[in-house]
Amino acid sequence: MAVNEAPGRWGDDAAQAGAAGAALRCTADELIAAGPVIPVIVIDDVAHAVPMARALVDGGVRVLEVTLRTPAGLPAIAAIAREVPQAIVGAGTVCSAADAQAAADAGARFAVSPGYLPAIGQACRDAGLLLLPGVATASEVMAARADGHALLKFFPAVPAGGVAMLKAWAGPFADVRFCPTGGLTPETAPQFLALANVPVCGGSWLTPADVMRAGDWARLAALARAASALRKPV
């Protein structure tokens, strides 16, 4: 259980799975327990997927969100799922039910969407994927929560209100946890992780495009080590 959590306070994964859903391939608590930062990965060359994932895992970062923004996204998820069993690989930029199904078929264990559509929630339930639906307003939090989602991606976190917004949501949405992404940096991430309703955050800073292009896996491992050293204050 993450620091600052009271037992039973947060919504649980059973709510997302629901009576008709498949067993989740990864629960919110498993994802949170694996570390405080989820890299948001844009991959151009599928050959980079496995060495990149190994470097991140070596640096202590096991949860990997591979976005579907490039044609290499799905094959990269499949390669990581097959060859890097220590990683918990999921799909980001899931924008439709078909994306969710394709991610599940590739071997993803969770999905992240920039916004929320009930059809994506249903597709993830059917496929056994934990979904972190994107929200940026109170109404969106309410819609996602009503469908059983209790770990939400706050996106784009900094432009949409940052730490102040998360503090404001802690009152009415005391049972919801947030993964802020969008505009965070290694310097500002600790301010987000200090909040009781933020067990984990995300960002693209762990996999910079130039480092990926250069295949500088030692540099990626160093960035991962620094990110995994970020901790919620006790």
Ligand code: 3PG
């Ligand atoms: C995203 O989904 O694009 C993430 O929020 C990444 O945002 P960042 O590049 O600002 O870290």
